[in-house]
Amino acid sequence: MKYWIFKSEPDVYGIDHLKEDKKTTWDGVRNYQVRNMMRDLMKKGDQVYFYHSSTKIPGIYGLCEITKEAFADPSQFDPKSQYFDSKSKSEDPRWLMVEVKFKKKFKKPLTLTEMKSRKDLSHLKILQRGNRLSITELSKNDFDLIAKSLS
């Protein structure tokens, strides 16, 4: 089993939306590194922290789980979508997505500020300056460390 952090702007789609929807497809990924992780590494049952970015208090707000492994993201074929990609062919889709289900919203988030202040978490990819991947992988140890800080 693998562990991940998914980033999203809560104004666009946050943990509260997922709680209400119960599950969602993680569409709109248009970065090759992230696509490759979804395609090659992500498995049903993997655990995912839900991180809120570009918001007043950035941090980890919830937990979800992969319910469907990578499959074609339909928004790439929709000319009206902001994620439309005219160069992607339906017989060979360029962009993929996974499905996740809601598991938990934490009573208190683990904030970016707190993560930065902790030596045992300082190596996390999400904290690294200039990191622009919307999905990063976590070791089991890091997943557990974070879990201990949340309820």
Place this chain on the structure above:
DNA sequence: GCCAACGTTGGC
């Protein structure tokens, strides 16, 4: 295949 210009991300 290099690299400048441009666009996007995301914390502050």
Place this chain on the structure above:
DNA sequence: GCCAACGTTGGC
């Protein structure tokens, strides 16, 4: 809204 950092694009 600023700006550092980085990915992508396209001319050569």
